[in-house]
Amino acid sequence: MQYSVGVEYALHCLVYLIDVPSKESVGIKDLAEFQGLSETFLSKVFGKLSKAGIVSSVPGVKGGYKLAKSPEDVSFWDVVEAVEGHKPxxxxxxxxxxxxxxxxxxxxxxxxxxxxxxxxxxxxxxxxDLRSKTLSWLNEELNRVLPKQIREETRKYFS
Incomplete structure (x- = not known):
């Protein structure tokens, strides 16, 4: 069994959206550039996340994406199911x-x-097990295991 790389990119990008103020959003271009991948690919992933109600899109020049739910309410399984679909x-x-x-x-x-x-x-x-892990849990875990500087620089990049 193997999940597509889209699941991994989705989880990484969703963590970046946690600290974005509620009235702001992050553009797909910035998310793709930070990850080093194509905007087209990430747009497809975010289209699935949007359809699942995990993120919402903000139209306009300064538009982009923001979390549509609280990080506590988005599980790893929610992301897997949004990106991969429902088949067993x-x-x-x-x-x-x-x-x-x-x-x-x-x-x-x-x-x-x-x-x-x-x-x-x-x-x-x-x-x-995947339902028991949320974006909040992931954010806390990354704060614990990653150097503080990396977390700070990542937050600065998206602010």
């Missing part, structure tokens, strides 16, 4: 029903697939 990671194809015994009519297939149940359970545990 494991998609059971019921291959058990094609097994020799079922094809020959010796046995009837059970109504569930044990492998699918295990995979769905594991996926739910991962989602629960």
């Amino acid at each position: 990671i494991f998609q059971c194809k019921n291959i058990k029903d094609n097994g020799y015994l079922y094809r020959e009519g010796c046995c009837s297939a059970p109504s569930f697939c044990t492998i699918n149940l295990v995979m769905l359970s594991a996926e739910e545990k991962m989602r629960d």
